Amino acid sequence: MLDLEKYGVTMWEDEKILSFRQKLLAWYDENKRDLPWRRSKNPYHIWVSEIMLQQTRVDTVIPYYERFLEWFPTVETLANAPEERLLKAWEGLGYYSRVRNMQAAAQQIINDFNGDFPSTYEGISSLKGIGPYTAGAISSIAFNLPQPAVDGNVMRVLARLFEVNHDIGNPSNRKIFQAMMEILIDPERPGDFNQALMDLGSDIEAPVNPRPEDSPVKDFSAAYQNGTMDRYPIKAPKKKPVPVYLNALVVQNAKGQFLLEKNESEKLLAGFWHLPLIEVDEFSKNEELNLFNQVAESSIQLGPSPQESFEQDYDLEVEWQDSHFEEVKHIFSHRKWHVRILSGQVVDSKEYCDKEVVWLTPEEFDLYPLAKPQQKIWQAYLKR
DNA sequence: GAAACGTGGGG
DNA sequence: TCCCCAAGTTT
Structure with a gap:
């Protein structure tokens, strides 16, 4: 005792x-x-x-x-x-x-x-x-x-x-x-x-x-x-969530279907489906310019853009749109996500990719488990 | 033992 | 907007 x-x-x-x-x-x-x-x-x-x-x-x-x-x-x-x-x-x-x-x-x-x-x-x-x-x-x-x-x-x-x-x-x-x-x-x-x-x-x-x-x-x-x-009670303050910067890729094919991917991680939001996400160190102001004007030049200095990484990783060719979406923020217990949305139309698909992906019409989203950040991202996409 | 792990409500 | 908080457990 x-x-x-x-x-x-x-x-x-x-x-x-x-x-x-x-x-x-x-x-x-x-x-x-x-x-x-x-x-x-x-x-x-x-x-x-x-x-x-x-x-x-x-x-x-x-x-x-x-x-x-x-x-x-x-x-x-x-x-x-x-x-x-x-x-x-x-x-x-x-x-x-x-x-x-x-x-x-x-x-x-x-x-x-x-x-x-x-x-x-x-x-x-x-x-x-x-x-x-x-x-x-x-x-x-x-x-x-x-x-x-x-x-x-x-x-x-x-x-x-x-x-x-x-x-x-x-x-x-x-x-x-x-x-x-x-x-x-x-x-x-x-x-x-x-x-x-x-x-x-x-x-x-x-x-x-x-x-x-x-x-x-x-x-x-x-x-x-x-x-x-x-x-009372005595309680130490909690630590602040660490900021994380992500690009969400919203790409649509000719059938009006959107690409979703299953989160294979064993950790955060494991097993949930999400729009493809690409993490970046930080959002830079000229990132949007990179997209349309300076892709080649920026690649030399900053490495591949999120769009380039995406097309490569998913074996897709995409025509990116010049759309601006509201930034999505989501606070977890230990992280704060800042998500920028990039959208485009698929021009060509190799029909192969080593990730677990699915093409869904918006009506079919309900059939898949989607965590809050994804729901927020989708809503922000629709608002545009 | 510290860090990871979600989300929403309220001041 | 920001900060704190809520009937914890696992790694």
Whole structure:
């Protein structure tokens, strides 16, 4: 057992702990939100909701949750879903490895657990994509096991209750909050206790504009009593996304079809389809001039233009258009894309290319999973 | 342990 | 516009 005193945390006496549980759960019973996944104890449903809720708001999740269970009503249907369908179900939600990991976990359940959702903390933890938070959440909510579910909300609430002087953004400090929760959690209603803290943390004890005076447990809160609410939780600022400059090539053939390519990367937006993208160091002001006037000259100094690289890589001959499109910007957690659109008509195609490409009419776009940047690029193209 | 991994809402 | 944030996990 972790020695909390070593981390400057003095745990309450037993009596105070009992009183806290009572106060918090009474508040939860009166104020809990009516959410779709709270009407179910089916571990598969709880699992789907918990994965979707990772780093994602409740309002965003609800429609995705409903549709996901229609498309994949059971672990088995999820295990056997084709990739395109899987990504389509998650299209727009972000952090797409979540759904890939879910499918891998569904296959684990079929193969290693005889198709039955594991009912122990250890078994649940063994599933792909389930870390300590999610294992605790499913264990406590679906199986009534006394396991803490320590997420950002819980750490923020606890940091204020106990004036914890450790950065909640540092993963190694998670163990402090885990140890506190192991003592505080209500053994009779662990799922409700965990969810009560999360509800409290997402609204009344929100990260910005909290209303601590409305908290049902303000009498327990050291930070509230000492007037130090603004100091907690301690959290280092995040790094800014790194700018990336890209040219998107929108090329159309004689049939009015556009070239799309599957992202074979295992990383960013893996498996999604996109208009071909060519990264450049930076946008230069004379780039547009290069296109029409100075291709040969610029090639010597700057290397091939994006258009030349594209025609070479895709074995196409393209007549480029002199169109100007609005720059598309898209911010990821770690990158900021600046995308310029270049458009043209295919003059000649060698009908061969080593990339996985497809020619689609705009009506057919819906059949393929397209992430947000691509949707933005297409909209900007249409606006012209 | 730091970095990668999406997107949308709100001040 | 910019910045922060949201029910994290994997590598």
